[in-house]
Amino acid sequence: MKKILALLLVLCMTLSLAACGGKKEEPATTESVKETEEVTEEPAEESAExxxxxxxxxxxKFDDNFMTVYREELQRYFEEDMSKDGVTYEVTVVDGKNDQAEQTNQIQNFIASGVDVIVANLVQSSAAASVINLCKDADIPVVFINREPTADDxxxxxxVAYVGADARQSGTFQGEIINETPNKGDFNGDGKINYVMVVGDPENVDAKYRTEFSIKAVTDSGMQVEKLVEQRGDWDQAKGQEIVAQALTQYGKDVEVVFCNNDAMAxxxxxxxxxxxxxVGEDIYLVGVDAxxxxxxxxxEGKMTGTVLNDANGQSHKAAEVAALVVNGEAxxxxxxxxxxxxxxK
Known part of the structure; x- marks a missing residue:
């Protein structure tokens, strides 16, 4: 009888331990599976976004003063200010070296590498149509900056879009700066302004408008003008110095105003x-554009009569924002x- 009781006691203890063990393992296993599912699901959501x-x-070209400021701010704005909420902008900037054939090849390389959008500051605005057709064939949007294509292009x-400023306004402002001087640019009092015009690039629409509208603003104010020199300076400081030095040697004190299509030449x-x-300010005036x-x-300091702010930050930010719009399929x-x-x- 004692043996039977002992066996029953051992059997009961064994069953009790088995039951307790089952209760502990099942909930733990279920929770563990749920936690694992939750951990693996969250990174999947982040990856999708x-x-x-x-x-x-x-x-x-990289050695243009204004475009150096512009491109550096454009890249910074893309990579720092616009890269957020799971979106990263990877920016590659190339130097066209003032050679349209070189730049067209670079754009073709962008297309071959599969960029999502191209921002183009053309060497020659006349190349816009061919660049647009290249991008259209590859379905890669293009935003032109600084050098404006024609409306037909x-x-x-x-x-395709253009982000820039109206160069007619910049030329008008240059002329107005001269109009606002005490003698309206007429140092010798003969009723007309003898001027030198240093042109950026005659094929560039900005250069054309700045050249035309700076003088128009002066003549619209009632002043007569006489052009002593108008010469191409390719937006370059050294060429600006050379052109004006030659003009001053040739015409001496007759030179009353020097208009430059950009600040580098000024x-x-x-x-x-x-x-x-x-x-400057005593026997000659000097104006530029870009600030x-x-x-x-x-x-x-009185070394220049004035300049006109060509807002590199505002333009580069707008160009980046337009690029983002078109990449996202917006009109x-x-x-x-x-x-x-x-x-x-001041």
Whole structure:
């Protein structure tokens, strides 16, 4: 009898332990599976939202003062300010070296590498149609900057736009700066302004408009003008210095105003003016466009009569935003314009 009781006791204890063990393992296993599922699901959601947009930026040449400021801010804005909420902009910037054939080849390389959008500062605005057709064939949107294509070119495709400023306004502002001087640019009092015009690139629409509308603003004010020299400076400081130095040697004190299509050439012009013993504001006026830091400093020091702010930050930000719109399949306008601002001595 004692043996039977002992056996029953052992059997009961065994069954009890087995039952307790079952209760502990089953819930733990279920929770473990659920936690594993939750952990693996979250990264999957993040991965689905992450997106990289490849941007190819083609600049006409890297050693242009204004376009250096522009391209650096454009890249920074894409990579720092716009890369958020799971979207990363991967930006590649190339130097066209002022050679349209070289730049066209670079754009073809962008297309072959599968960029999502191209931002193009053309060497020659006349190349816009061929660039648009290349991009259209590959279905890669293109945003032109700084050098404006024709309206006919922009009409070739709905995924193309231009972001820039109205160069007519910048030329008008240059002329108005001269109109606002005490003698309206007429130092010798003969009723007309004798001027030198340093042109960026005659094929560039900005250069054409700045050249035309700066003089128009002066003549619209009632002043007569006489053009002593109009010469191409290719937006280059050294060429600006050379052209103005030659003009001052040839015409001497007859030169009353020097108009430059950009600040780089105006900085060169100032070097020539200083070397010739002339004094800006006393016997000659000098104006540029871009409001580069050095040029603004010259204006405030009296070394330049004025300049016109070509808003690199505003334009580069707008170009990046338009590129983002078109990549996301949203409708875009053909032209986006950022206003110029007159800069004179404070």
């Amino acid at each position: 992450a997106k990289t947009i490849k941007v190819g930026v083609a600049i006409y 922009l009409a070739l495709w709905d995924k 900085l060169g012009a100032y070097q020539a003016i200083e070397a010739a013993g002339r004094k 580069l830091d050095e040029a603004v400093a010259y204006v405030n 875009i306008e053909k032209n986006y314009t950022v206003d110029y601002v007159k800069v004179i001595k």
